[in-house]
Amino acid sequence: GQSLEQPSEVTAVEGAIVQINCTYQTSGFYGLSWYQQHDGGAPTFLSYNALDGLEETGRFSSFLSRSDSYGYLLLQELQMKDSASYFCAVRRYGGATNKLIFGTGTLLAVQP
Amino acid sequence: DVKVTQSSRYLVKRTGEKVFLECVQDMDHENMFWYRQDPGLGLRLIYFSYDVKMKEKGDIPEGYSVSREKKERFSLILESASTNQTSMYLCASSTKREQYFGPGTRLTVT
Numbered sequence: 001g002q003s004l005e006q007p008s009e010v011t012a013v014e015g016a017i018v019q020i021n022c023t024y025q026t027s028g029f030y031g032l033s034w035y036q037q038h039d040g041g042a043p044t045f046l047s048y049n050a051l052d053g054l055e056e057t058g059r060f061s062s063f064l065s066r067s068d069s070y071g072y073l074l075l076q077e078l079q080m081k082d083s084a085s086y087f088c089a090v091r092r093y094g095g096a097t098n099k100l101i102f103g104t105g106t107l108l109a110v111q112p
Numbered sequence: 113d114v115k116v117t118q119s120s121r122y123l124v125k126r127t128g129e130k131v132f133l134e135c136v137q138d139m140d141h142e143n144m145f146w147y148r149q150d151p152g153l154g155l156r157l158i159y160f161s162y163d164v165k166m167k168e169k170g171d172i173p174e175g176y177s178v179s180r181e182k183k184e185r186f187s188l189i190l191e192s193a194s195t196n197q198t199s200m201y202l203c204a205s206s207t208k209r210e211q212y213f214g215p216g217t218r219l220t221v222t
Contacts, residue, residue, distance in 0.1 A: 008152075035211075042202065042213035043155070087154060100211060101171075102147075104154040 002026035004103035006088055011109045012078055020073045020106045022088035030091040032064050032071040033100060038084045046073070048091070075108070083110045115139075116214035118203055124220045131190040133217050135203030143206045144186040146170075146178065148199040149216070155202065161186055193221045 004024045012018040022032065031050035035043040049055055049064035049071060061074040075082055085107050089100040119134035137144065143162050147155040147170075157170030159178040167178050175197060179187045186205075190197055198221045204211040 033210075042215050043211075044213070045210040048209050089155075099145075099157070099160060099170075101157070102155040104152060 002090070002092070002101055004088055004090060004101065006086075006103045006106045008104070009107045009109070011111060013111050014078055014080060016078050017074065017076050018078060018108065020075075020086050020088075020108070022071045022073075022103060024069050024071075024088070024090050024103075026090050026092055026101060028093040029066070029069075030093065032062070033089045033091060034060075034062055034073045035087045035089060035102075036084050037087065037105070043087060046086075050091075078110050080110050080112065083108060116203060116205055116212050118201075118214040118217050120217050121215060122218050122220075124222065125190075125193050126222055127194060129190075129193050129221075131193050131219065131221075133188040133190075133201055133203075133219070135186045135188070135205075135214055136184050137186075137205035137212070138184065139205060139212070140183065141205035141207065141212075142183070144180065145204045145206070145211065146176075146186065146188045147202045147204065148172070148197075149202055150199050158188065193219075195221050197221050 006022045033048045034046040037043040047062035054063045059076045064071040085105040087102050087105045089102045116137045145160040146158045149155050161167045161180040177189045201217045203214040
C-alpha cells in the first residue's frame with residue numbers, strides 16, 4: 001500500500017520558523033513535492049525533491065531523506081500570508097511518471 | 113503563464129443526472145489529472161491521462177469516467193450523480209516536475 005503522514009495543524013507566530021514533516025510509505029518512489037493551498041484557492045507548487053538533501057527557494061526550503069522515507073518543508077520569517085494548507089505529495093510511477101499521491105494536508109495558522 | 117481553466121466554479125445537480133466537468137489547459141502538456149478534494153481527506157486522484165485518448169484509473173474511479181479527445185481538454189463525467197459525489201473537483205496538467213491546478217468546481221448533488 002501507500003500512505004503519507006503529516007500533522008493536521010500547526011500554529012506559529014509571525015517572523016518565526018516552522019517545519020512541517022511528512023513521512024511516506026510507497027513503492028515506485030520518484031520524489032517528494034510540496035504544494036500550498038490558500039482557503040478557497042487552487043493548490044500551487046512550492047518545491048520538488050528527487051534527491052536527498054535540502055532545496056532552498058527564498059523563505060521556503062524542502063528536505064528529503066529517501067532512506068528514512070521522510071521529508072519536511074521549512075518556512076522561515078513567517079508572514080500572515082503564509083497561513084494556508086500545505087500538502088506533501090509523493091511522485092510515483094503510474095503510467096504517467098508524475099502521478100502524485102497527496103497527503104491529507106497541514107493547516108498552518110500564522111498569528112500576529 | 114500556464115493556465116488551467118474549468119468550465120464552472122459552482123454547479124448544482126440532481127441525483128441521477130449525468131454531469132460533465134470540463135478542463136482546458138493552454139501549455140501543451142501531455143499529462144492531465146482529475147482530483148476530488150474533501151475535508152480531512154486531501155486530494156484524491158480519480159483519473160489521469162498521459163496522451164490523447166489514453167487514460168488510467170486513479171485511486172477512486174468508481175462512478176466516474178473521462179474523455180480526452182484533444183490534447184488541451186480533459187473531461188470528467190459523472191454517469192449518474194449521487195449525493196456522495198458532492199465535492200470540490202480539481203483538474204491539473206503537468207510537466208515532469210510540477211502540476212498546475214485549475215480553480216476547481218464545487219459540485220453539489222441534491
